[in-house]
Every structure is written in C-alpha cells, then in structure tokens.
Amino acid sequence: MIADPSSCSNFHEIVITHIDLDWDVDFESKRIAGSAELHVNALKRTDKLVLDGNQLVLKGFSHDDKPLNFSVDKNDLFGEKITVDIGAIDEGQERKIKVQYTTGESASALQFLDKELTKDKELPFLFSQCQSIHARSIVPCMDTPGIKQSYSAKVSVPSLFTCLMSAVGEGSEVNGDKTTYTFKQPVPIPAYLLAIVAGRLEKKVISDRCAVWAEPSVVDSAAYEFADTEKMLKAAEDLAGPYVWGRYDLVVLPPSFPFGGMENPCLTFVTPSLLAGDRSLANVVAHEIAHSWTGNLVTNATWEHFWLNEGFTVFLERKIMGRLYGEGHRQFAALTGYEDNLLPCIHDQFNPCHPYTKLITDLKNVDPDDSYSVVPYEKGSAFLMYIEQQIGSNERFEQFLKAYLAKFKYQAVTTDMWKACLEEFFADKKAVLDNIDFHKWLNDPGVPPNKPQYDETLVEACRKLAKKWVDGSDADVNAITKDDFTTMTSAEKVKVLQCIRTAGPLSTYKLEALDRTYSLLSSRNCEIKFAWLQIAVKARWSQVLPAALQFVTTYGRLKYLRPLYRNLFSWPEARNQAIAQFQQNIPSMHPISVQVIKRLM
Ligand code: BES
Ligand code: ZN
Secondary structure, X not given: OOOXXXXXXXXXXXXXXXXXXXEEEXXXXXXXXXXXXXXXXXXXXXXXXXXXXXXXXXXXEEEOOEEEOEEEEEEOOOEEEEEEEEEEEOOOOEEEEEEEEEOOOOOOOEEEEOHHHOOOOOOOEEEEOOOOOOHHHOOOEOOOOOOEEEEEEEEEEEOOOEEEEOOEEEEEEEEOOEEEEEEEEEEEEEHHHOOEEEEOOEEEEOOOOEEEEEOOOOHHHHHHHOOOHHHHHHHHHHHHOOOOOOOEEEEEOOOOOOOOEEOOOOEEEEOHHHOOOOOOOOHHHHHXXXXXXXXXXXXXXXXXXXXXXXXXXXXXXXXXHHHHHOHHHHHHHHHHHHHHHHHHHHHHHOOOOOHHHOOOOOOOOOOHHHHOOOHHHXXXXXXXXXXXXXXXXXXXXXXXXXXXXXXXXXXXXXXXXXXXXXXHHOHHHHHHHHOOOHHHHHHOOOXXXXXXXXXXXXXXXXXXXXXXXXXXXXXXXHOOOOHHHHOOOHHHHHHHHHHHHHOOOOOHHHHHHHHHHHOHHHOOOHHHHHHHHHHHHHOOOHHHHHHHHHHHHHOOOHHHHHHHHHHHHOXXXXXXXXXXXXXXXXXXXOHHHHHHHHOOO
C-alpha cells in the first residue's frame, strides 16, 4: 500500500472493514450526535488505531463496553490525528471499536440550511459533501480513498423530514416526533463516498432502479430534466460492465451545493442549476453515472492520483453521451473541453510551470480543495483519448476499459497499476505505447505533449459566428441578428462565447451589442450566463458588475464562484464591492466554498 499525504491514519497496519452508524440529526444545534462502531481488521500485530478527525467532539471509545484510552493531536491543515489504544491485536484479527461523539460546531462536510435558503422555504435542510477529505468531520475514520468499507446506518430526524444516504434505504420507523431511517451499503466504499441528506423531499420514479428526489415544487421539473437517466445507465453498463450498486437515484440540493454533481453511491447529489428546462446540462448526470465504475468501483488510491477518478470519468461520460447522441457530440465535447477548459486553466488560472497542472500531483501539505481544477478532468481525458487514437481502434480501447474495470473493481489503484494493466492488455501494440511520452503526460506541468485529433465539424459554425463579433466593425456587429445564435444548442452557444473570450477583450461598444442582441443573462442555462459574465468581467465592463455580484450570490457552484471572485478581486474598481458581497453571502454559503474563496482574497 502506498502513503497518503492527506491522511494520518495507520491504514498500513490495520483497516476498517465496516462502519455501523447510529446518528441523530439535530437541526437546532446543527450537529449530528451519536455513535459509530468501527469493525477493524489488523494487517499486522499492533495495539493502536489511528484515525482522522476534524473538530469532532469525542465522548469516548470503547470495546465490549470497556472504555479505551485515546489522545488527539492537532494536524493543522487536515484536522486531528486520533490515536486509540485498542490493546494488542494480532494479524488477521477483527475487533469492534465503538466511538460516541458529536460533530463539531461547523463540520466542514455539513451544511445545515435554514428553511429560507431552500426552494420551498418550508423546512430546514441538511446535506453532506465528504470528498475529498471532509468525511473526518462527521465520523472518526481512515479518511483515505485507498481504504474501503461497507456501512450500515440508523438515522433519526424530526418526523417531517425525509432522510437519504449514499446507500439503499431499508425503511423507516416513526417514534413520537422522530423518524428513524435504516440504510445499508453492502459494497465497500472509501470514506469520501459517505453521504447524507435530510429535508422536505419528494420522489418521482424514472425507471425500476432510478428516481429523482427534490423539494416538492421542483420534483416534476427535475424528473423532466433527468428523464434520460435510465438510458444513460444502460449505455454505461454496455461500456463498463454490470452496475453493482442496485439503485441509481438523484437528489436535487439547494443552490449552495458547491458542485455540479457528486457521485455518492446509490444517490447522486446535483445542483439545482442543472434545471435548465431543456435537458441541456444532463451530461453532468452521465458524468456521475460514469463514476459508478471509474471512482466508486475502481478508486484512486490517494488524491495524488485523482486523474484516475476524474479523467477516466470524463472519458466515460463522453462515451456515454456519444452512444446516446452520436460520435459528433462526443468530439465536440472533447474539443471544447480541451480548448476552452484545459488551455485557459493552464495559461490563465495557473501557468504552464505550475505544479497543479501536472496529472499526478504532489499533495504533501496541500489541501486537495485548493489544488482542485479541471486539469485532472481534461488533461486526463485528453490523455486517454490520445492513447485510444494511437491504438487506432475505439473498439479495442473500449475493451481495454472494460478489462481495466473488471481487474480492479472493489480496489484502489495508482497510476503505475493502471499503466501496467494498459501495457499488459496492449502487449501486441508495444511499439505504439513505446512511442507515447508517458512521463511527460503524467509528470510534467503545462500543456500536454500531444493533442488528440478532434472532428471539428460541429465547431465550425460557432467559430464563424464568433469571428463576426471579434473581427467586425461596429457597423458590422450592429447588423448581427439573434437568429444564427438562437437556433444553436446550448453547448454551441457556450462555444461561440468561449471563442469570443479567447480572442481577447471586446470593446465596450461590442459588449453592449452582444448583451443586447442575445439577452444572455436571461438564459436559463447557467453555463451560457457564466460564459458571458467571464467575457464581460475580464473586459472589466463596469455595467456588468451588478449582474456578476448577483450571479455569485445565486449560484453556489465553485466552478463559477472561483473564477468569478478571482477576476472580481483582481479588478480594482470591483474589488471592494466583491469583498463586501462575499462577506454578506458567507452565512448562506457552503463552508467549503467559504474556505476556498477566502484563500483567493
Ligand atoms: N466528484 C466530483 C466532485 C468533487 C471533486 C467534489 C473533488 C469534491 C472534490 C464530481 O463527479 C464532479 O466532477 N462534478 C463536476 C461535473 C462535471 C465535470 C460534469 C462538477 O461538479 O462540475
Ligand atoms: Zn467527477
């Protein structure tokens, strides 16, 4: 087993194989109180269990009801190191260690929202976000993706609430004003996939194994938006092998959820900003479905190999979308991912020498939330697409993908393990593989050494329209009507805007004309609004400032917050207002987002 710089647990000596949770969710104190029984198995003789924690209020550890001594040491960046004296335990022996505890005053994995911050404003809401290293703030655990355990849980919530977890629900029981829900996750999972949500939630069935959960007033629109879920799941199974998790449900969270989607097993969490009304953002669901194999079944052993989770998932996401909507769609998505996400990230957000632009990162003393970027997603998926093209057969590469997933299912992998598997599978293509500069792709910062080839058919029209705006005279742009734009798909509209952005700042005259002609801020697709705000903010067009501040207040996705706040903070005219807006928003923001944005100021 390899070392994980993000965890101080002693998983090399002893591992957790199962966690049994008994939780009570208290919306008054905004804490979870209860116990966890950790089933441990010694890999070698030891007398200590070292766990990760973060601001937990520990009441005591015990074994067979006999208290155990424990100590807590500060670990500045990553919380606390909890050492429990469990008594000598021999290699191969099992033991059940119980801990009574309460989550801290503001557990980094949890957001308790007052009812005013929900859609229907009827009940408060709770959701968790454990990836990458926040599970330790809700349970003392081995918070490394290299260790997998099954779990079971009993969770009490006030009776009006519905509680869901990243597991299969086994029913509920009413006890007075509380309801206790029972869950089972029989498949061993890494701690970061532990998840809970509680609120006023209603369910709408999509298929035998898929349903959408959301607040009552949005559940119908959510079911419409995600109607293709079962089709995507079938395409994914065809590409990746059997779906082992039983159910695939989705839950729509409040807008402060910091991500587009989170692949919690059995229950993907999604942002309400995906509800564009036209299914145009459903690729996020394809992405989270893909994680059921790449990430949840075959897991990166440490966050330094995060690209094995996200690069593979983006690759598989686009394969799924390609199966549903055609290879052209896949090519378009891959090309825009490379040109509009990866390259600007390497050149603008970082620089081509920045260590975070490496595929394999060094996370010693680095919080994974800080190093998070599109690099593992887009450089990683570009690498796989490049290899696929060098192999010269999509069918064979898809066979490899299946073989890789079958070989490492239920395990955790490093990049070396993946590479060895690739070399073994393509033993007949040794010369082709020898020609690929693995070292540069994996270990060097900056732009990849090779660019995959993309079919550019679908982007031509986007480039042409963008060129009109960029190269045209004021009179020319005045003559542009909205028609060419309105008939495009949302993804094409975003591409037009990205091409305009790449060309450099537009004059104020053109910015005004663009805004007027396409009414971009009235779009229901947040990617379009975001792409436009990026253009206007980067051009430092003061008229857009109120809309930009409104956007960062309405949408909680870090994908939008991080670049927008960064650009607003570095714009002298906007800086003070942006800081004031941020400070005003903090009480309603997610703790992870607050942390990330604070570090940008
Ligand atoms: N697992 C990630 C979200 C994540 C990553 C949370 C790292 C915390 C730490 C999820 O699958 C994801 O990648 N979401 C993307 C979806 C997009 C790439 C389609 C997002 O939120 O934007
Ligand atoms: Zn992902």
